[in-house]
Amino acid sequence: MNLKIKTQLPGPKSEIIIKKIKKLNIAYSDPYPYVHSKKGDGCYFKDIDGNWFLDFASQIASNPLGYNNRELNKVVKSYKKHPIKYAGQDFNVKEHADLLEELLTIVPKNLDKAFLVNSGAEAVENCIKLAMRRQKKAKFGISFQNDFHGRTLGALSYTHSKPIHKQNFFSLQNKTLPFSEDAIEKLRKIIKQDGAQKIAFVLMEAIQGEGGYNVAPEKLVKGIRKITKSYNIPFIIDEVQSGMGRTGKWWAHQHFNITPDIMSSAKALQVGAAIASKKFSVESGSISSTWGGGHILDMAVGLKTIEIIKKRKLLSNITRRGYSLKKGLNDLNLENVRGKGLMLAFDLADKGIRNNFIIESLKHGLVLLGCGEKGIRIIPPYIVSKNEIDQALGIIEVVNKKINESGFKHTGKICNYLTCGESHT
Ligand SMILES: Cc1ncc(COP(=O)(O)O)c(C=O)c1O
CATH class of the missing domain: 3.90.1150.10 (Aspartate Aminotransferase, domain 1)
Structure with missing residues (x-):
């Protein structure tokens, strides 16, 4: 054209x-x-x-199938009636069940449950909360230099890509590791100094997005996975930008042959999702969201997006x-x-x-x-x-x-x- x-x-x-x-x-x-x-x-x-x-910007990775995809337009046209937004964690719609089911077919096998929310930041926020809930003695979380995890205050506490994002905003307790192999030794030192049970989670983008499209060194990802596994520290991978197929695999961390304990998704999925193994399940009422799991158009388009990626x-x-x-x-x-x-x-x-x-x-x-x-x-x-x-x-x-x-x-x-x-x- x-x-x-x-x-x-x-x-x-x-x-x-x-x-x-x-x-x-x-x-x-x-x-x-x-x-x-x-x-x-x-x-x-x-x-x-x-x-x-x-x-060649794809709505910042959230328009994976381009403009006016015929099958997606058909889905959009099928929702002519109001409301299209329900209070989805409290009142049930079929689209919620369908998207959870389809999403869980494309994630690593150890991740068998998900929680749907409204944005990438909220997805990360809820990943963090799932980890904190389990690590009862934890005092801080850990992320990496140049990471971007979102702009809500929890996710922002672990974001380190540009000072403008954080100026004057209070943070949750956090420690930062370099985005290099040096992080492995540094994490060992933190564990020795503070004790592993003080660490709520280690949060990482396997390929950093906003911070510079930096691909993590393989040794770094594997080293961090090994340590977090041996000390039972939840390892969260943020796949908001890199996930849903963008890198040629469903999830960027799959290029490193590791599996996280918890993972975020959003953007191309059309809704936010915190995805984890069922051992991170929380009691009713401890995390929720009015619209999460309730924007039926977004969920239906997200579902069809996964189906089209598979079918084509x-x-x-x-x-x-x-x-x-x-x-x-x-x-x-x-x-x-x-x-x-x-x-x-x-x-x-x-x-x-x-x-x-x-x-x-x-x-x-x-x-x-x-x-x-x-x-x-x-x-x-x-x-x-x-x-x-x-x-x-x-x-x-x-x-x-x-x-x-x-x-x-x-x-x-x-x-x-x-x-x-x-x-x-
Ligand atoms: C890796 C990553 N995490 C979290 C977010 C936050 O997503 P949202 O802007 O939908 O809140 C982004 C947004 O660009 C992102 O790239």
């Missing part, structure tokens, strides 16, 4: 809406310079000013396309190309150049996202084709040349959006 950017960005209709959001949203956070229309097809979407874009064998498409995309990025001599499947990234020389890159790509119709200090995420929908990959690589090549020309500078309205790609999670 031809990418047509026929207006300045944002276009006039988009600008009116964005201005309204800016005026009224108390936490306005540099959104992208366009407003989505309902039109789109696979990896492409149209904004309300008639511009067509190629989406998309995990192998992700692996195959991921391989050619990564090779293409390496062939362009981009810096520090990394990642697995369709969860890829590369670096620019600094943050300013990275932001320039994202904006210049947008002007060519390609949507990309930042991560870490100076990284760019490449996360297309799972259905991405060879042609679409070639089209994106073509734009990346042109943009890379352009932003490195001496005296390169953006001009016009888009200058108000220069940091749009950097602060998202």
Whole structure:
């Protein structure tokens, strides 16, 4: 498909809406310079000013099957009647049972129960609570440098990717390990000093998301799993961004041949989920949520998403396309190309150049996202084709040349959006 950017960005209709959001949203956070229309097809979407874009950001990994997937549209159309949101932990809907059942077919065998909530942060929050409930003498939890686990205060306490996320917010008790093999020795020291029973959990992203798309060293993941297992410390893996097939396996931790005790999911699943072995079951009333397990449209779309990934064998498409995309990025001599499947990234020389890159790509119709200090995420929908990959690589090549020309500078309205790609999670 031809990418047509026929207006300045944002276009006039988009600008009116964005201005309204800016005026009224108390936490306005540099959104992208366009407003989505309902039109789109696979990896492409149209904004309300008639511009067509190629989406290699996938709504921050939460739109795995692209725009206007026919089967998902059919599910959406089948829910015409109000309400579509029930108080799902207190009143029962069939979609709750169906999603739990399907979700539990794709997780490691030792994880046999799940709890559905509204977001990724809430999923992590509830994973943490399941662990704390069991570790009765625990005083603190442990996570890793550059981790991102969400913005609710519990999950945020264990988030260490950017200072802006945490400034002035009180934290739960936490200790931080480096995201390197050194963490193994450091964890041993903490256990020796404080005692294993003082540790409520160790929480990790096997592939860090917002913090930079950093793939954990295999020795680190295996070493931490070994220690946590031998001391009976719950090991939580956060799969909110990396899970649901994004890396070519259902869960990123499966690349390391380990299984966690507890795991979070959200984004591509459409709802949040804390997933654990039944030994972490808690008594009635100790954790809950009004809408969790009750947004029937989200649950039905999440269920169908899993079914489509299975039926269309998309995990192998992700692996195959991921391989050619990564090779293409390496062939362009981009810096520090990394990642697995369709969860890829590369670096620019600094943050300013990275932001320039994202904006210049947008002007060519390609949507990309930042991560870490100076990284760019490449996360297309799972259905991405060879042609679409070639089209994106073509734009990346042109943009890379352009932003490195001496005296390169953006001009016009888009200058108000220069940091749009950097602060998202
Ligand atoms: C690894 C990880 N955990 C948790 C979250 C929080 O998810 P949400 O923004 O849905 O609350 C995110 C969001 O990007 C994430 O990437």
